[in-house]
Amino acid sequence: MDEIITLDYGSGGKKTSRLIESEILSRFSNPALGELGDGAILPGAEKIVFSTDSFVVSPLFFPGGDIGKLAVCGTVNDIAMCGGEAKYLSLSLIIEEGLERSALSRILDSIRAAAESARVQVVTGDTKVVERGRGDGVYINTAGIGFLRRAGLTPGAMRDGDAVLISGTAGDHGAAVMLARGGLIDDSSGAVKSDCAALNGLVDALFASGAEIRCLRDPTRGGAATTLCEFAGSSGLGIEIEERDIPVSPAVAAACSLLGLDPLYCANEGKLLCVTSQETAHAALEAMRAHPLGRDAAVIGRVSAAAKGRVILRTAAGGGRVLHKLAGAQLPRIC
Amino acid sequence: MDEIITLDYGSGGKKTSRLIESEILSRFSNPALGELGDGAILPGAEKIVFSTDSFVVSPLFFPGGDIGKLAVCGTVNDIAMCGGEAKYLSLSLIIEEGLERSALSRILDSIRAAAESARVQVVTGDTKVVERGRGDGVYINTAGIGFLRRAGLTPGAMRDGDAVLISGTAGDHGAAVMLARGGLIDDSSGAVKSDCAALNGLVDALFASGAEIRCLRDPTRGGAATTLCEFAGSSGLGIEIEERDIPVSPAVAAACSLLGLDPLYCANEGKLLCVTSQETAHAALEAMRAHPLGRDAAVIGRVSAAAKGRVILRTAAGGGRVLHKLAGAQLPRIC
Numbered sequence: 001m002d003e004i005i006t007l008d009y010g011s012g013g014k015k016t017s018r019l020i021e022s023e024i025l026s027r028f029s030n031p032a033l034g035e036l037g038d039g040a041i042l043p044g045a046e047k048i049v050f051s052t053d054s055f056v057v058s059p060l061f062f063p064g065g066d067i068g069k070l071a072v073c074g075t076v077n078d079i080a081m082c083g084g085e086a087k088y089l090s091l092s093l094i095i096e097e098g099l100e101r102s103a104l105s106r107i108l109d110s111i112r113a114a115a116e117s118a119r120v121q122v123v124t125g126d127t128k129v130v131e132r133g134r135g136d137g138v139y140i141n142t143a144g145i146g147f148l149r150r151a152g153l154t155p156g157a158m159r160d161g162d163a164v165l166i167s168g169t170a171g172d173h174g175a176a177v178m179l180a181r182g183g184l185i186d187d188s189s190g191a192v193k194s195d196c197a198a199l200n201g202l203v204d205a206l207f208a209s210g211a212e213i214r215c216l217r218d219p220t221r222g223g224a225a226t227t228l229c230e231f232a233g234s235s236g237l238g239i240e241i242e243e244r245d246i247p248v249s250p251a252v253a254a255a256c257s258l259l260g261l262d263p264l265y266c267a268n269e270g271k272l273l274c275v276t277s278q279e280t281a282h283a284a285l286e287a288m289r290a291h292p293l294g295r296d297a298a299v300i301g302r303v304s305a306a307a308k309g310r311v312i313l314r315t316a317a318g319g320g321r322v323l324h325k326l327a328g329a330q331l332p333r334i335c
Numbered sequence: 336m337d338e339i340i341t342l343d344y345g346s347g348g349k350k351t352s353r354l355i356e357s358e359i360l361s362r363f364s365n366p367a368l369g370e371l372g373d374g375a376i377l378p379g380a381e382k383i384v385f386s387t388d389s390f391v392v393s394p395l396f397f398p399g400g401d402i403g404k405l406a407v408c409g410t411v412n413d414i415a416m417c418g419g420e421a422k423y424l425s426l427s428l429i430i431e432e433g434l435e436r437s438a439l440s441r442i443l444d445s446i447r448a449a450a451e452s453a454r455v456q457v458v459t460g461d462t463k464v465v466e467r468g469r470g471d472g473v474y475i476n477t478a479g480i481g482f483l484r485r486a487g488l489t490p491g492a493m494r495d496g497d498a499v500l501i502s503g504t505a506g507d508h509g510a511a512v513m514l515a516r517g518g519l520i521d522d523s524s525g526a527v528k529s530d531c532a533a534l535n536g537l538v539d540a541l542f543a544s545g546a547e548i549r550c551l552r553d554p555t556r557g558g559a560a561t562t563l564c565e566f567a568g569s570s571g572l573g574i575e576i577e578e579r580d581i582p583v584s585p586a587v588a589a590a591c592s593l594l595g596l597d598p599l600y601c602a603n604e605g606k607l608l609c610v611t612s613q614e615t616a617h618a619a620l621e622a623m624r625a626h627p628l629g630r631d632a633a634v635i636g637r638v639s640a641a642a643k644g645r646v647i648l649r650t651a652a653g654g655g656r657v658l659h660k661l662a663g664a665q666l667p668r669i670c
Contacts, residue, residue: 001437002436003435003437004433004434004435004436004438005432005434005435005436005464006432006433006464007432007464007466009430009462009464010430010462010464010466011463012465014339016462019462020462023439023440023443024426024460024462027443027444027446027447028426028447028450028456028457030456031459032423032456032458032459033456033457033458033459033460038485039459040425040458040459042423042458042480044381045648046379046381048383049479050423050425050458050459050480051425051459052425052426052427052459052461052476052478053427053461053602054427054428054429054461054463054476056429056463056465056469066479067507081479087377088367088375088377090375090383090385090386090387090478091359091387092364092387092476092478093387093389094391094429095340095344095345097340097342098339098340098341099339099340100336100338101337101339102338104340104358105358108358108362109362111562112362112363115363119370121365121367122363122364122365122368123365123367123368123375123377123385124368124374124375124385124386124387125387126367126388126389127344127345127351127354127359127389128345128389128391128668129340129342129343129344130391130471130474130668131668133353134391134469134470134471135469136465136469138523138634139465139474140512141387141389141427141476141478143387143425143478144387145377145383145385145480155528165544173647179440191670200526205357208447219391220530223606247477266563270376274535323565326338333463333465333466
């Protein structure tokens with residue numbers, strides 16, 4: 001590993017994995033952490049799901065959301081992906097001296113609205129202020145407590161032949177933030193918007209559908225491709241994905257094409273990847289499509305033991321290529 | 336309030352209170368948050384204590400500790416002050432690009448040692464990297480989950496005539512960080528050290544002593560004076576403090592005198608303030624003095640209904656003056 005920490009280590013891709021393995025897992029070893037899920041499931045009578053995320057997005061406001069909405073939805077979603085129902089959030093602000101109070105108010109309004117909508121309570125918090133030039137407006141950390149509703153949702157539960165689904169179009173958040181940041185491309189049509197949303201309602205719908213759900217994860221930093229690689233890597237089973245079946249909005253496809261990005265590696269903040277038994281994939285798909293956040297849901301591939309821990313993308317042209325975790329920092333500071 | 340957020344709002348004093356009242360409490364209202372304790376106590380069969388803190392101390396390493404030790408002890412202590420036993424921590428790093436890996440390793444070693452010593456497990460986490468000039472080495476957020484052992488520890492439980500105790504010398508952490516930062520004064524003797532420590536063992540000893548404990552709080556940002564003002568303000572009862580009874584180490588007294596600081600307003604990271612019934616104050620004092628972190632514990636004053644929500648300092652010269660919460664930013668970035 002490098003002697004200094006570079007932006008690549010925050011990409012959510014390969015270097016982030018390496019940093020976590022070499023620096024974190026080597027020191028802190030316990031069953032909850034070792035699972036490396038989106039959160040920890042703690043032992044006890046009523047099983048607690050515990051998760052945290054810091055949000056450092058630049059700019060603070062972007063089409064479809066802002067850092068406040070992101071901070072609520074991100075942690076609610078991490079808990080939902082573990083099979084938990086988020087109930088309580090902590091809220092910690094690291095404010096850069098000079099932040100306009102009106103911006104802070106707008107962000108806090110957004111946090112309140114997102115928390116109400118996701119049915120979580122902000123119960124504790126902290127506020128720090130750092131000198132000008134030591135932050136970027138505001139960084140927000142949320143930690144969340146939820147209670148486990150569905151146990152055993154891990155990539156280890158996947159079986160050969162299972163179906164892989166995505167709840168909607170890929171790459172919206174990453175593309176929207178890049179456009180908002182760069183000012184490179186005029187998107188005055190407003191067609192590219194972050195998909196930032198709390199997914200607990202969609203997960204409720206999936207649970208209610210009766211589908212046999214093996215695992216869930218929201219593909220944030222590193223995008224859908226990186227999350228699929230995590231599924232494949234930690235299960236030992238491979239995944240085959242059909243490129244033509246992956247929903248991408250025309251506006252995001254156009255923006256990514258201009259920016260030189262791949263929507264499969266762009267962050268999502270309101271999408272989930274779901275693996276179900278082949279037999280119940282249709283039930284899961286129908287349940288998602290009936291929900292406002294899952295209208296564009298699609299089956300995009302299947303678990304394949306033959307692919308042996310790799311993710312193979314079957315291209316529209318009939319070829320196949322191996323997908324890897326995001327290498328380097330395609331999109332720093334997008335969540 | 337000002338139109339922009341200045342460093343004063345992060346001091347832990349008056350402006351921090353005002354910011355929290357006007358921006359946070361106005362938006363997020365629920366019983367757990369409304370208590371404004373060091374953490375939230377959540378309803379349920381087994382009562383959960385939930386707390387969070389972000390740590391932005393500069394410099395990252397200082398005599399007696401570092402940001403990693405601080406991040407563990409700070410959250411463990413907040414939970415202990417609520418009457419909870421901390422069990423699980425989340426760990427979220429916001430790393431500035433360019434941080435030396437050796438510094439990160441040293442901080443993580445320190446986190447591990449502090450967690451082991453405090454008997455808490457790091458079970459979930461997050462890592463972000465921000466561009467050079469958008470952070471300060473590393474900011475760390477921890478959130479903690481504990482289980483309630485002693486309910487009802489709030490300033491509202493205080494009664495006229497109760498005793499006020501401190502577990503040791505005041506102002507060590509704040510003075511040590513200011514000396515480490517400024518390089519203004521040669522403290523090659525190493526006499527001024529942060530008191531950074533996990534207080535859960537000391538709280539265990541207090542509980543075991545049989546003393547009637549009304550409330551506990553660790554006087555961090557804003558120092559002992561600000562915490563006493565919080566006790567007085569939220570109970571409606573006043574507090575009278577004897578200046579000559581407040582333990583201050585000679586080295587801290589000398590450093591504060593040179594720096595123009597008041598030890599009563601300097602942060603502590605390994606001390607607690609405790610209010611007990613007058614009858615059981617001695618038991619509490621003996622229990623603390625028998626513990627390595629409470630050797631210099633002292634009774635420093637009493638609850639006085641006559642002081643009506645104010646804190647009165649009885650000076651060594653026989654006079655009295657009203658103490659207020661820290662105004663402005665005496666010590667930014669000390670935790």
